[in-house]
Amino acid sequence: MAIDTTVSPYRTGVRFRSLRGTYVREWFVRALLGGCSALSVLTTVGIVSVLFFEAYRFFEAPEVTFWGFITGTQWNPLMGAEKTFGVWALVSGTLIVSLIAMLFALPLGLVTAIYLSEYAHPRVRAILKPALEVLAGIPSVVYGFFALTVITPMLKIFSDGFSTYNATAAGLAVGILCIPIVSSLVEDALRAVPQSLRDGAYGLGATRFEVSIRVVVPAALSGIISAFLLAISRAVGETMIVALAAGSRPHLTLDPREDTQTMTGWMVQMALGDVSSFDLAYLSMYAVAALLFVITMVLTVSGNIVRSRYREVYQ
Amino acid sequence: MTRTGKTVSDHPLDSLTLKAESRRREFLDRGFHWFCIATAAMSVVILFVLLGSVLWQGLSQLSWNFLTHYPEANPALAGIGPAIGGTICVCLICGLLSLPVGVATAVFLEEFPPKSKLGRKVHSFIQLNITNLAGVPSVVYGILGLTLFVTMFGWFGSTSEPALEIGGKYYDQFFTAGEKVLLLPVDDPGQPVATVQPGMKAMNSSGEWVDVTVVANRRALPSDPALAEYALILGREAGRIIKPAPWYFRVPFGRSVLAGGLTLMLVVLPIVIISSQEAIRAVPGSLREAGLGLAATRWQIVRNVTLPAAIPGIMTGAILAMSRAIGEAAPILILAGAIFITASPGNLMDGFTVLPLQIYDWAGRPQHEFHNLAAAGIVVLLMILFAFNLVAVLVRQFTQKPLS
Numbered sequence: 001m002a003i004d005t006t007v008s009p010y011r012t013g014v015r016f017r018s019l020r021g022t023y024v025r026e027w028f029v030r031a032l033l034g035g036c037s038a039l040s041v042l043t044t045v046g047i048v049s050v051l052f053f054e055a056y057r058f059f060e061a062p063e064v065t066f067w068g069f070i071t072g073t074q075w076n077p078l079m080g081a082e083k084t085f086g087v088w089a090l091v092s093g094t095l096i097v098s099l100i101a102m103l104f105a106l107p108l109g110l111v112t113a114i115y116l117s118e119y120a121h122p123r124v125r126a127i128l129k130p131a132l133e134v135l136a137g138i139p140s141v142v143y144g145f146f147a148l149t150v151i152t153p154m155l156k157i158f159s160d161g162f163s164t165y166n167a168t169a170a171g172l173a174v175g176i177l178c179i180p181i182v183s184s185l186v187e188d189a190l191r192a193v194p195q196s197l198r199d200g201a202y203g204l205g206a207t208r209f210e211v212s213i214r215v216v217v218p219a220a221l222s223g224i225i226s227a228f229l230l231a232i233s234r235a236v237g238e239t240m241i242v243a244l245a246a247g248s249r250p251h252l253t254l255d256p257r258e259d260t261q262t263m264t265g266w267m268v269q270m271a272l273g274d275v276s277s278f279d280l281a282y283l284s285m286y287a288v289a290a291l292l293f294v295i296t297m298v299l300t301v302s303g304n305i306v307r308s309r310y311r312e313v314y315q
Numbered sequence: 316m317t318r319t320g321k322t323v324s325d326h327p328l329d330s331l332t333l334k335a336e337s338r339r340r341e342f343l344d345r346g347f348h349w350f351c352i353a354t355a356a357m358s359v360v361i362l363f364v365l366l367g368s369v370l371w372q373g374l375s376q377l378s379w380n381f382l383t384h385y386p387e388a389n390p391a392l393a394g395i396g397p398a399i400g401g402t403i404c405v406c407l408i409c410g411l412l413s414l415p416v417g418v419a420t421a422v423f424l425e426e427f428p429p430k431s432k433l434g435r436k437v438h439s440f441i442q443l444n445i446t447n448l449a450g451v452p453s454v455v456y457g458i459l460g461l462t463l464f465v466t467m468f469g470w471f472g473s474t475s476e477p478a479l480e481i482g483g484k485y486y487d488q489f490f491t492a493g494e495k496v497l498l499l500p501v502d503d504p505g506q507p508v509a510t511v512q513p514g515m516k517a518m519n520s521s522g523e524w525v526d527v528t529v530v531a532n533r534r535a536l537p538s539d540p541a542l543a544e545y546a547l548i549l550g551r552e553a554g555r556i557i558k559p560a561p562w563y564f565r566v567p568f569g570r571s572v573l574a575g576g577l578t579l580m581l582v583v584l585p586i587v588i589i590s591s592q593e594a595i596r597a598v599p600g601s602l603r604e605a606g607l608g609l610a611a612t613r614w615q616i617v618r619n620v621t622l623p624a625a626i627p628g629i630m631t632g633a634i635l636a637m638s639r640a641i642g643e644a645a646p647i648l649i650l651a652g653a654i655f656i657t658a659s660p661g662n663l664m665d666g667f668t669v670l671p672l673q674i675y676d677w678a679g680r681p682q683h684e685f686h687n688l689a690a691a692g693i694v695v696l697l698m699i700l701f702a703f704n705l706v707a708v709l710v711r712q713f714t715q716k717p718l719s
Contacts, residue, residue, distance in 0.1 A: 022612055029614045033423035036416045037441050040588065043581050044444055047455060050462045108354055115351035124355075131359045137635075137700060139642025141671040142369070142693050145678045149686055150368050176361055183358075207344040230450065237452025239645035240671070244678055264454050264645070271461070271649040289458045293451065300450030304443075 051293055054286035061280050069287065075250040075266075077281040085284055087291060089250040093167065093260035097242055098235040100171025100256060101178055105235075106228055108175075109182025116183065117190035118212045136180035144244030147173035152245065165247030165259040173241045178231045185230060189223020189307075190216055222306050229303030233296045239264040263292045369697070373690030381691055385657040386673060390684035395692050400659020401572065401667035402641060402699075408576025408663075409583060409640050414633050416580075417587030418622075420445070421629075424588075425595045426617050449585035457649025460578030465650050467567035474569035480504075482560035482662075487553035489517065492536045492543040496520050497527065499553065511551045519545070563662040570651045573663040578646050583636040590632025594625040627714035634707040638700045644671035670696050 059066050064085050072086020112132070116125060151169040155162045162168065193216050201215045217224065247259025248269055261269075270285040384394030424442060429435040462468060471478035485501035487509040497517035499509050513529045528546040530536055537543050568574040598621050606616040622629075647669050653676050656668045668676075670692060677689035 026612050026614050030423075030427055033419045033427060036419035037423045039416055040420060040445050040448060040584060041441060043459075043584070044448060046463055047451065047459050050459055051455070054462065108357065111351055111354040112358060115355045119348055119351050120355070128355055128359065131362055134704075135358060135362050137638060137642075137704065138365070139644065139671055139696065139700070141642070141644045141675050141678070142365070142697070145674065145686075145689055145693060146365050146368065148678060149372070149690075150364065176365075179358055207340050209344040209347045210340070212347075233450055234452075237454065239452065239454040240648075240675060243648075244675065264452070267454055267458070268645075268648055271457070272653055286458065289455055293455050296450060296452055296455075297447065300447050303450075304446055 047293065051286055051290040054283060055290040058280070058283040058287045061283070063280065073252040075261075077284055083280065085287075087263075087288065089252050090261060090263045090266050090288060091291075092252050092254065093242075093246065093250065093265065094236055094262040096167045096254055096256055096260060097171045097174060097238075097246060097262055098232060100168055101174035101235045101238075102228075102232060104172055104175030105178035105182055105231060109179045109227075109231070110186055110224065112179065112183040113186035113190060114212050114217070117187050118208060118216060132180040132183055135176070136184070139240075140177060140238060141240040141244070143173040143177050144170075144241040146176075147241055147245035159257065161257040163247070163257065163259050165245060166257050167246055167260045168256040170242045170244075170246035171256065173245060174235050174238050177238065177241070178235055181234060182227055182231045185227035186220075186224050189220040189227060192223065193219045222309055226303040226307035229299050229306065233299035233303065236299070237264065237292065237296050239268060243268040263288045267292075366697075369690050369693045371690075372687050373692070373694040376687050376691035377694060381688075382695070386655070386676075390682070390688055393688055395670060395673055395695065397656045397659050398668050398670045398673040398692070399695075401575075401656070402669045404572045404660050404667065405575045405579060405647070405669055406637060406640050408573060409579040410633070410637050412576070413580040413584050413587050413636070417584055417633075417636075418591050418629060420584075420588045421591035421595055422617055422622070425592055426621060427613055445585050445588050449589060452645075453582050453643055454645040454649060456578055456582045457646030459581065460574055460646060461650040464568045464574035464577050465570055471566045474565070474567065477565040477567060479564075479566040481565070482563040483557045483565070484560070486518075486556050486558060488556045489547055489551065489553050491527075492546040492548075495544055497525075497545065497547070501555070504555075508555055509553045511547045511549055511553075513549065517545075559662050559664065561662050563664050565664055569664060570654070570666055571664040572660045572667045575647055575651055575667060575669070578650055579640045579643060582643060582646055583640045586636040586639060587633060590636065591625075591629045594628025594632060595621060597628060598624045627710055630710050630714075631707045634703055634710065638703040638707075641699060641703070642671055642696065644669070644675055647672055648675065670699075 058064060059069070063083055069085050069087050071088070072084060073088040073092075074084040074086045075089035076082075076084045112128075116128060120128065147169040151172050152162065152164065152166065155166070155168055197215055197219055198211050201211045206214070242262045242265045246262060246265055248261050248265060249259050250261040250266065253260060266288055267285050270282055380392070381394045382399065383396045384392060385397050386395065387393045420441075424438060429438045466473075485504050486498040487501055489497040489499075489511065491497055497519060499515075499517050501509075511527070511529055515527050515529065516524050517527050519525050525545055528537065528542060529549055530546055531549055533548060536546055536548070568577075602620050602624060603616055606620045611619070651667065651669075651672065653672065654666055654668070656666055660667045674689045674692040674696065677685040677692065680686075
């Protein structure tokens with residue numbers, strides 16, 4: 001049989017499927033996934049525009065001046081003939097609670113992280129790590145309850161000066177909440193320090209204490225600072241604990257035994273109370289929220305910047 | 316040695332000084348070790364004190380009645396039934412929305428590398444944005460939800476006069492002398508409220524049309540209970556009520572389950588995205604390269620290679636994100652307020668309460684009985700969270716295969 005030479009080698013019966021459908025689908029999927037990603041950007045846009053649009057309405061009111069809001073120390077928007085909006089009365093509450101929390105959580109979290117990363121036997125780690133994770137997973141309302149029913153009565157044993165609602169109990173509870181955050185972030189930073197640095201120090205005859213404090217901690221310093229900043233941001237934004245345990249009297253004080261009101265505490269009071277949504281006090285909630293957002297954003301962003309810098313060093 | 320400013324020759328090299336020096340350093344090391352142990356033990360002690368105090372106060376309150384009953388004013392009868400129902404509904408909405416969106420975002424960021432310079436910038440901007448969103452306090456999300464979902468800036472009317480309403484049926488409601496309810500269906504919500512007219516018919520509570528005995532005034536009301544059952548006074552005005560169907564929907568959402576679920580979704584979305592990204596990143600690159608070598612497109616690789624391999628990690632992260640959502644109280648508190656709820660939500664627009672909010676409500680009261688109730692609520696909440704974490708651990712244990 002003669003070979004049919006008229007058949008082109010390209011016409012052997014094999015059909016190639018058009019790839020157009022695949023490309024169209026590929027493009028479609030990419031657009032869909034990109035759209036989902038855009039949602040998180042939209043969230044940020046939403047937060048910023050809601051806060052600043054409503055805060056602008058607040059500052060438009062004749063009773064309020066921006067300067068008076070930022071520098072004033074009297075917060076009295078509900079009662080009295082003359083309403084005052086000096087946010088420092090609330091900021092001082094946030095400050096004192098966060099300060100107590102950080103005085104408690106930063107050293108404790110740091111030392112726990114050093115222990116976990118440098119000292120702990122794997123068996124101890126296997127107990128301590130899950131315990132910290134459980135502590136981190138407990139909802140903040142539970143810490144608020146703990147502050148109110150356990151910490152405050154304990155503080156009252158030490159001193160009669162503590163009122164039922166006080167900044168110390170709230171601060172300590174916020175601190176407990178922050179310990180696992182600090183310790184896990186710092187531990188990550190300590191573990192990122194190359195083993196060769198430790199080995200070098202051990203080779204020179206250093207003890208474990210000297211290796212930890214003089215070599216590992218300074219090498220991980222940017223990571224530790226970033227962890228601290230993120231923890232402070234978390235403490236400033238904490239709501240349920242202060243709403244339950246810190247009280248609701250906004251006034252400028254640095255006495256940790258008194259009751260006080262934080263920025264978040266004020267927001268909760270406004271959302272819960274039966275203040276009309278056209279009231280100026282209600283609008284002040286947005287101005288306070290905008291301030292809180294700016295503070296936490298500055299802390300978070302600088303924390304992330306510091307952290308990304310230390311990443312560059314060791315990777 | 317230059318750091319301390321001393322050189323070897325500065326030291327008198329007798330063995331006694333060296334020994335003392337090394338003993339001091341040894342002592343410092345051991346002392347710090349014990350200090351570390353004490354500090355670390357403190358967290359464990361705090362954990363046990365916390366759990367112990369909650370269990371001590373709460374365990375005696377736990378009963379079937381507590382789990383199912385609504386939060387009455389009488390602490391002996393109060394329960395967390397509606398709170399559990401609300402928590403389930405809100406978290407279901409939150410999970411069903413945040414999981415697909417979060418995984419899609421993670422896939423987009425990890426598996427679809429940008430082709431252009433602009434694309435790279437967009438990618439890193441989205442990434443930066445997500446990292447920073449994770450640091451926004453949840454109470455701020457509550458404010459966002461309150462404005463965006465609950466009132467919708469007031470652009471679409473209010474909850475009593477919504478711009479869009481589906482599945483709600485309006486009735487005019489009368490109370491008869493025999494304390495029965497009579498209903499007149501309303502076709503157009505705009506029409507004025509009905510009044511009692513002679514010879515009118517109305518629906519009773521079981522949906523049957525009955526004749527109404529219309530009387531002129533209160534004194535003319537029949538004393539016979541059988542007649543008084545459907546007796547109304549002439550000229551009385553009805554009350555307008557709405558009976559929502561299970562698919563009832565309106566815009567704006569009001570202080571509803573849907574608004575709560577959407578807000579919680581925004582809260583947990585960054586967590587879902589970040590944990591999914593980590594799970595996807597843990598899939599070895601060689602698997603992807605094998606796919607690329609077979610001329611698979613990006614999406615084919617994602618669907619057939621990366622996602623199946625990353626699913627255990629994604630699930631673990633999603634479960635942990637859901638346990639965060641269950642415990643989250645601040646945003647719900649801002650947008651729902653502490654309203655008294657007696658039933659689990661029956662439709663998406665129903666008012667609701669969640670378990671942490673109920674705990675907050677009870678914990679904030681001065682009476683000791685309510686503190687015990689709050690403790691019992693915490694026990695239930697912690698048990699739910701514990702179950703979630705257990706599931707996450709089991710998923711991690713049983714589905715993780717070595718990939719490389």
